[in-house]
Amino acid sequence: MPPAAVPPAPQVLAARTAVAFVFALNGLAVASWFSRVPAAREGLGLTAGQLGLLLLAMSLGAILAMVTAGAVVHRAGSPRTAAGATALLAVGLVVVGLGIGGWASVPVVAVGLAAIGYGSGLTDVAMNVEAALVERRLRRTIMPRFHAAWSLGTVTGAGLGAASAHAGFPVLAHLALTAALVLFGTLVAVRSFLTARPDGYADQADDASATAGRSRDSGVLRAWREPRTLLVGLLVLVMAFTEGTANDWVAVAFIDGHGVSEAAGAAVFAIFVAAMTVGRTAGTIALDRWGRVPVLFATIGLAVVGVAIAVFADSTPVALAGVALWGLGASLGFPVGMSAAADDESRAPARVSVVATIGYTAFLAGPPVVGLLGDHVGTLQALLVVPILLVPALALVPTTRKSPERTAPIDS
Structure with missing residues (x-):
């Protein structure tokens, strides 16, 4: 049977679904915050320029994540990195909600945004590394579809955020519920990542290569x-x-x-x-x-x-x-x-x-x-x-x- 006709193993298909789910949840989390930016501006009484500076906190967190992600994923692996980073992202969403809807504090929101940026950015690298592994196991191009799942997550998050704002749903409650959903879903999904399973590698040579890579x-x-x-x-x-x-x-x-x-x-x-x-x-x-x-x-x-x-x-x-x-x-x-x-x-x-x-x-x-x-x-x-x-x-x-x-x- 030619290589192209060899069906993927069940764990590869499970990993494909799990990775797509993590992409979608990450997009949902980020878009949920962006959908409440107008509420943040109003609640904190910010000008456009001040809001721009506040938003920079999230970008700085994301850049820091990119700088450190290679070492973190190398040492902890994609599943644990995605789980831990999503936990930080969830905490950041709650902190932002508190800063807007509870304490009306710009520094608190800035800290929360930095956590969202770092957690989302670190998850971004981990899920892309895992997605590339799944793509190779499937022997066909699928990476863009994972990013399409992220886009669908952002559309969903934006829609839910707009609906929450229209209904007058409190920012803190909205972001806290989103945080809980995203964290729970990610923790379940990463258990099906290929690198979370002893049988996730195709053969012993692959295992040896991965082990050697982690030892350096x-x-x-x-x-x-x-x-x-x-x-x-x-x-x-x-x-x-x-x-x-x-x-x-x-x-x-x-x-x-x-x-x-x-x-x-x-x-x-x-x-x-x-x-x-x-x-x-x-x-x-x-x-x-x-x-x-x-x-x-x-x-x-x-x-x-x-x-x-x-x-x-x-x-x-x-x-x-x-x-x-x-x-x-x-x-x-x-x-x-x-x-x-x-x-x-x-x-x-x-x-x-x-x-x-x-x-x-x-x-x-x-x-x-x-x-x-x-x-x-x-x-x-x-x-x-x-x-x-x-x-x-x-x-x-x-x-x-x-x-x-x-x-x-x-x-x-």
């Missing part, structure tokens, strides 16, 4: 000196900027530039998120058929065209079509970059950590860069910084080609 240092510093890892990280940075700019600014840009209502601006953002989810779900088929490099060339091209249409179109429906193309084009860069970083299983935690650290800096730089440009040229025109970065990033796409260092064994 984490290799994070060495990964920072690898040209391919750094170049993949730069590509992920540009793709994260492409995605993050839409998350932060597309609604505001359409309100300011195309004159739509606030509700319509929210709908524009929903179109982008929906297109991202579709792209990540269907993109796996294209990646398996044509490979990473051709598909990324095509999708980045879609993003460039989409942003240009969104900015320059005179008709709002046409501009909305541009947003959909933007979402489709931005959907695969981040997950494919994570897969590329994890090609060599023994080096995956270190390389994923480095790539994620580089990529996450986009979430620190993106909001102020676009905001400052918007002050000078308008928010809508400021979005053109995205294609300006995407075009030269095409030169980085070949770095995602599968590494020849190691070939995944066939499941039996």
